[in-house]
Amino acid sequence: GQNIDQPTEMTATEGAIVQINCTYQTSGFNGLFWYQQHAGEAPTFLSYNVLDGLEEKGRFSSFLSRSKGYSYLLLKELQMKDSASYLCAVRDRGSSNTGKLIFGQGTTLQVKP
Amino acid sequence: DTEVTQTPKHLVMGMTNKKSLKCEQHMGHRAMYWYKQKAKKPPELMFVYSYEKLSINESVPSRFSPECPNSSLLNLHLHALQPEDSALYLCASSQGQGVTGANVLTFGAGSRLTVL
Secondary structure, three states, X not given: OOEEEOOOEEEEEOOOOEEEEEEEEXXXXXXXXXXXXXXXXXXXXXXXXXXXXXXXXXXXXXXXXXXXXXXXXXXXXXXXXHOEEEEEEEEEEOHHHEEXXXXXXXXXXXXXX | OOOEEEEOOEEEEOOOOXXXXXXXXXXXXXXXXXXXXXXXXXXXXEEEEEXXXXXXXXXXXXXEEEEEEEOOEEEEEEEOOXXXXXXXXXXXXXXXXXXXXXXXXXXXXXXXXXXX
């Protein structure tokens, strides 16, 4: 089966750095995605990792360690608009080599002034 | 065009009604998805279509019936729903469903369904 764990809630201060962790267990790992979802809106893609290491994209970075089943999303220079839910999602390789994206519970980040 | 468009944005229906949710994309994506999201919960996969064929059905009750008329359109037909089916229904698309490459999902804004 699959299991994805991330903290339910986090709070950080504007201008600071925050790290959101995600651990996963899956039978056919084939990539890890981070999505941002503002309340009442659609999830939007932030990052994708399939190999170990750090992927940097502006203020956002994502790290993956496949051997540890672990990823984190790092947000720098936090802004008020970064208050949102951050969803860790694992693509599981199913039958016929097709992918299935499974989401974790999401981490609600509140950025305070 | 880099959007997935869903209609209607809001839908209220009774348990005996028949309604449909519609989804459209013009990005040339060949995989399309329906997800269900309850409040403060993550999206849960319902169906996946790949090249207009149903490739994944996550044991969804038959009162939900998906349809993919062509590569740009995806419908979800609703009949005899229960109040617990009230949720945000998200449509998404990706270039393919394969496991090579990112095949990032692009989500629509969702259709918020209330079943009375």
